[in-house]
Amino acid sequence: MKRATPLKNLNFELACFQRRLKIGGLFVFLLALGLLTRSFYLQVVQHEYYIQRAESNRTSLVPTAPNRGLIVDRQGRTLAENYSAYTVEITRAEMASLEQTLIELGKLIEVTPGQLRRFRRLLSESHEFETVPLKSKLTDEEVAILAANHYRLPGVEVKARLFRNYQAGPGMAHVVGFIGRINDRDLKTLRENGREQNYKGSVHIGKTGLEQHYEALLHGRTGFDQMETDASGRAVRMLSRIPPVPGKDLRLHLDLELQAVAEHAFGNYLGGLVALDPRTGGVLALVSKPGFDPNLFVDGIDPETWKSLNESPDRPMVNRALRGIYPPGSTIKPFMAMAGLELGLRKPGDTIADPGFFSLPNSSHQFRDWKKGGHGMVDLRRSIAQSCDVYYYRLAVDMGIDRMHDYLAKFGFGEKTGIDLEGESAGLLPSREWKKRRWNKVWYPGETVIAGIGQGYHLSTPLQLAVATAMLANGGTRIEPRLVEAVRDPVTHVWQPQAKAAQQTATFDPANMAVVREGMMDVMRPGGTAAAAAAGARYTFAGKTGTAQVVGIKQGARYDAGQLSRKNRDHALFMAFAPVENPRIVIAVIVENGEHGSSTAAPIARAVFDYYLTGKRPGTMKLEANDATE
Amino acid sequence: MPRNSHWILRRLSHVDGILLALVVMLLGISLAVVVSASGQSPGRISGHLINMGLALAVMVVMANVPPHLLSKVGPPLYVAGVVLLIGVALFGEIRNGSRRWLNLGVMAFQPSELLKLALPLMLAWYFQRNETVLRAKHYVFGGVLLLVPFLLILRQPDLGTAMMIGASGFYLLFFAGLPWKVILGGGVISAASLPLVWGLMHDYQQRRVLTLLDPSADPLGDGYHIIQSTIAIGSGGLFGKGWMQGTQSQLDFIPERTTDFIFAVFGEEFGYLGTILLVALYLAIVVRGLTIAAHAPTLFGRLMAATLSLNLFTYAFVNMGMVSGILPVVGVPLPLMSYGGTALVTLLLGVGILMSVATHRQLNKS
Numbered sequence: 001m002k003r004a005t006p007l008k009n010l011n012f013e014l015a016c017f018q019r020r021l022k023i024g025g026l027f028v029f030l031l032a033l034g035l036l037t038r039s040f041y042l043q044v045v046q047h048e049y050y051i052q053r054a055e056s057n058r059t060s061l062v063p064t065a066p067n068r069g070l071i072v073d074r075q076g077r078t079l080a081e082n083y084s085a086y087t088v089e090i091t092r093a094e095m096a097s098l099e100q101t102l103i104e105l106g107k108l109i110e111v112t113p114g115q116l117r118r119f120r121r122l123l124s125e126s127h128e129f130e131t132v133p134l135k136s137k138l139t140d141e142e143v144a145i146l147a148a149n150h151y152r153l154p155g156v157e158v159k160a161r162l163f164r165n166y167q168a169g170p171g172m173a174h175v176v177g178f179i180g181r182i183n184d185r186d187l188k189t190l191r192e193n194g195r196e197q198n199y200k201g202s203v204h205i206g207k208t209g210l211e212q213h214y215e216a217l218l219h220g221r222t223g224f225d226q227m228e229t230d231a232s233g234r235a236v237r238m239l240s241r242i243p244p245v246p247g248k249d250l251r252l253h254l255d256l257e258l259q260a261v262a263e264h265a266f267g268n269y270l271g272g273l274v275a276l277d278p279r280t281g282g283v284l285a286l287v288s289k290p291g292f293d294p295n296l297f298v299d300g301i302d303p304e305t306w307k308s309l310n311e312s313p314d315r316p317m318v319n320r321a322l323r324g325i326y327p328p329g330s331t332i333k334p335f336m337a338m339a340g341l342e343l344g345l346r347k348p349g350d351t352i353a354d355p356g357f358f359s360l361p362n363s364s365h366q367f368r369d370w371k372k373g374g375h376g377m378v379d380l381r382r383s384i385a386q387s388c389d390v391y392y393y394r395l396a397v398d399m400g401i402d403r404m405h406d407y408l409a410k411f412g413f414g415e416k417t418g419i420d421l422e423g424e425s426a427g428l429l430p431s432r433e434w435k436k437r438r439w440n441k442v443w444y445p446g447e448t449v450i451a452g453i454g455q456g457y458h459l460s461t462p463l464q465l466a467v468a469t470a471m472l473a474n475g476g477t478r479i480e481p482r483l484v485e486a487v488r489d490p491v492t493h494v495w496q497p498q499a500k501a502a503q504q505t506a507t508f509d510p511a512n513m514a515v516v517r518e519g520m521m522d523v524m525r526p527g528g529t530a531a532a533a534a535a536g537a538r539y540t541f542a543g544k545t546g547t548a549q550v551v552g553i554k555q556g557a558r559y560d561a562g563q564l565s566r567k568n569r570d571h572a573l574f575m576a577f578a579p580v581e582n583p584r585i586v587i588a589v590i591v592e593n594g595e596h597g598s599s600t601a602a603p604i605a606r607a608v609f610d611y612y613l614t615g616k617r618p619g620t621m622k623l624e625a626n627d628a629t630e
Numbered sequence: 631m632p633r634n635s636h637w638i639l640r641r642l643s644h645v646d647g648i649l650l651a652l653v654v655m656l657l658g659i660s661l662a663v664v665v666s667a668s669g670q671s672p673g674r675i676s677g678h679l680i681n682m683g684l685a686l687a688v689m690v691v692m693a694n695v696p697p698h699l700l701s702k703v704g705p706p707l708y709v710a711g712v713v714l715l716i717g718v719a720l721f722g723e724i725r726n727g728s729r730r731w732l733n734l735g736v737m738a739f740q741p742s743e744l745l746k747l748a749l750p751l752m753l754a755w756y757f758q759r760n761e762t763v764l765r766a767k768h769y770v771f772g773g774v775l776l777l778v779p780f781l782l783i784l785r786q787p788d789l790g791t792a793m794m795i796g797a798s799g800f801y802l803l804f805f806a807g808l809p810w811k812v813i814l815g816g817g818v819i820s821a822a823s824l825p826l827v828w829g830l831m832h833d834y835q836q837r838r839v840l841t842l843l844d845p846s847a848d849p850l851g852d853g854y855h856i857i858q859s860t861i862a863i864g865s866g867g868l869f870g871k872g873w874m875q876g877t878q879s880q881l882d883f884i885p886e887r888t889t890d891f892i893f894a895v896f897g898e899e900f901g902y903l904g905t906i907l908l909v910a911l912y913l914a915i916v917v918r919g920l921t922i923a924a925h926a927p928t929l930f931g932r933l934m935a936a937t938l939s940l941n942l943f944t945y946a947f948v949n950m951g952m953v954s955g956i957l958p959v960v961g962v963p964l965p966l967m968s969y970g971g972t973a974l975v976t977l978l979l980g981v982g983i984l985m986s987v988a989t990h991r992q993l994n995k996s
Binding site for chain 2: 016018025027031039055057229236
């Protein structure tokens with residue numbers, strides 16, 4: 001079918017086209033309006049928001065880690081210091097094949113299997129974008145080799161890092177502690193405390209010991225460089241700078257040489273020793289044998305070494321002075337004696353007859369004295385000097401467990417001492433109520449009897465024993481032990497003595513205390529249990545020996561060290577202070593499996609007293625303190 | 631037109647002054663932005679100047695080609711383009727996961743570029759030829775002419791180019807009088823088939839659309855470009871940060887900032903007022919182009935002028951829309967602004983055709 005004439009049709013088509021042109025124009029106009037609306041939204045409405053985004057794009061804060069504070073002993077000898085070293089570090093996300101890179105690196109520099117194991121452990125704990133050290137303390141030659149090969153090893157960087165060196169060696173490990181790489185748990189803690197920002201540039205954090213307790217002081221404040229950066233993160237120029245503030249230095253009460261003398265005196269024995277100044281609470285020595293090398297931990301310990309340390313039967317990672325809990329044994333007797341006097345249960349002159357055993361009324365069970373056949377007639381001084389068990393069995397029964405608990409608590413037993421180290425144990429001071437709560441059992445009279453000589457449930461740490469002994473030495477002031485004596489501001493370089501820790505004073509009748517002290521002096525005199533250890537001393541001593549059973553002895557059997565393997569032998573305890581007229585040092589020492597306080601523990605204390613009070617070194621120790629510990 | 635004037639002046643007499651002024655303004659802005667965005671790279675600047683000179687020369691040449699001659703190029707160009715597209719499908723080189731390139735030995739070549747002009751030319755030639763007897767079957771055949779290259783390019787896959795070529799074909803059909811009920815019906819059908827299209831889309835294409843909806847979902851991957859370019863534009867504010875003062879631009883945050891994302895640099899440094907000016911310039915070109923179309927003596931001229939005008943604006947819209955985050959990221963440069971010789975030559979070739987239509991007023995002498 002043909003349409004109408006073409007010409008007429010053409011006019012109609014033209015009109016139609018003109019209309020469509022207008023529609024097309026309208027369409028374009030609407031699109032343009034859309035664009036302008038969007039631009040208006042971005043550039044006018046949201047301008048403030050986007051200008052901020054652009055600003056934060058452009059600038060980045062580059063943290064600069066502060067230098068960590070030093071730790072020195074009372075003579076200014078360095079215990080922990082910093083040094084700068086080159087480290088080769090690897091960022092996994094930046095390389096195609098980690099294994100290939102490791103092989104290539106192995107051809108260039110020597111990487112030990114231990115370093116490789118440690119690296120893999122760190123790698124497994126970190127994110128792909130994190131930089132993980134492979135080997136630190138590179139030699140100049142290694143740095144040069146790596147720099148020359150930098151172009152073909154993407155993701156491998158040589159960086160100058162600050163490290164921590166603990167030159168005082170294994171003996172100080174339990175005091176100074178160590179720093180280690182910040183892990184997820186540390187990060188979480190930092191975040192919770194709102195301190196995360198301050199660790200932006202830091203790799204390490206204090207993990208144990210003083211490094212942990214004084215982290216806030218030692219770390220310092222992180223500085224920030226505000227840089228203008230391009231999209232690839234390259235710094236173009238510095239806009240502003242907040243310099244870092246170095247951490248504060250710590251000076252200890254502790255004397256490194258005294259510590260070395262104490263360690264040396266232990267010989268091959270394991271155990272713990274605490275030496276305090278009874279006037280200030282300053283910790284003069286704090287030994288836990290064995291120690292370990294804290295330097296192993298600074299840059300991440302390799303798994304094998306960690307395993308051998310952690311699973312060693314000697315348990316070198318446990319700070320015995322703080323965390324080792326032992327029955328106080330006979331060292332409890334002076335405190336029991338004080339309790340007996342103060343509670344009016346005993347007079348100094350009261351005597352008892354010791355037949356060698358004690359039985360409760362209506363019971364045939366015999367609580368034996370350590371001395372077969374007994375001590376005969378015993379008064380208070382003699383009970384301490386000879387460590388008469390029966391005297392204290394009786395006293396304990398007369399006192400009852402409730403009063404015993406309350407009185408011993410005055411000396412700080414069963415409570416943390418508040419020393420400036422983490423992880424302290426509170427020990428255990430038993431009571432009727434405690435047994436009910438803990439075991440839901442009633443208290444038996446027999447348990448009171450053995451509590452009188454520091455056996456049974458009672459557990460205390462060497463540190464607690466030292467603090468309690470300090471109360472006998474200073475007349476009743478309970479001091480909070482302190483390792484740090486002064487803090488130095490890195491800017492002013494002025495040592496600021498630390499404020500003394502809170503002290504509690506218990507009121508004791510000085511006459512009672514004098515009697516107990518006399519008893520403790522008798523311990524060190526001929527006829528006393530530790531007389532041998534005091535022979536020839538040029539100062540006065542007051543002390544008390546003790547023995548803590550490791551295995552229970554059956555009724556009727558006698559303790560025979562020969563038949564027991566070494567690990568089952570009794571622990572030897574000794575606590576003492578000197579000089580008695582004006583006590584300057586208090587010592588509590590425990591020698592694990594040392595059997596007798598008099599023969600193993602007391603001589604160790606004697607060596608420490610000698611050095612501290614007279615400057616005399618043990619004859620077998622020929623050296624500088626630093627050599628002893630390497 | 632005086633017969634005795636110099637031949638160069640005669641050639642220049644075909645240049646439309648208004649269009650030339652608009653184009654030169656845009657190229658001037660483009661040069662300024664490329665200088666800033668390239669970090670005053672001498673290579674980029676001289677390259678851009680050479681491209682501009684070349685493209686302006688092509689424009690002048692095209693302005694001198696009478697429309698009736700031009701229309702004859704349509705069918706062979708179209709056939710060649712489609713044959714090459716089939717060649718690509720069979721022997722093409724794969725780059726970045728899609729088969730778009732034909733290796734001609736000396737150079738790699740995208741036949742889809744050719745179709746951007748060949749399809750409108752072909753359709754305009756076809757409708758001109760059947761001007762007096764236009765009936766439904768002609769629109770159907772026109773639709774087929776549109777669909778063949780569209781589907782071939784879609785299969786490469788190159789969604790962006792396929793849409794742009796589809797749009798140019800559609801504009802032409804629209805101006806040629808495609809009935810409204812077909813347009814509306816087609817619109818309804820395509821809206822209904824969107825879920826189906828979504829299912830047929832490649833993963834990366836789907837991801838681009840999703841990224842558009844929420845760029846922050848993947849700020850380091852697909853979303854990065856959009857986030858950085860919207861930050862650039864938004865931070866420009868009303869007046870802009872000033873020429874060569876854009877931090878986003880100068881510090882490398884904007885990717886492809888002399889080419890596809892040049893609008894982000896422009897928006898950051900010249901602000902909303904700059905954006906208004908830019909959009910106004912494009913609108914002015916469209917208005918001029920549509921005016922030329924309205925006064926064109928032949929159907930071919932009318933259709934070509936109207937289609938090319940709308941097309942140019944569509945490119946501008948798609949590019950600016952993508953850079954400012956309202957359209958998915960497709961590789962479409964900003965007309966007359968982006969650095970790149972091929973696109974510039976193609977665009978000014980189109981402007982030359984507009985000029986030719988404007989200045990060859992006499993009817994064809996058969």
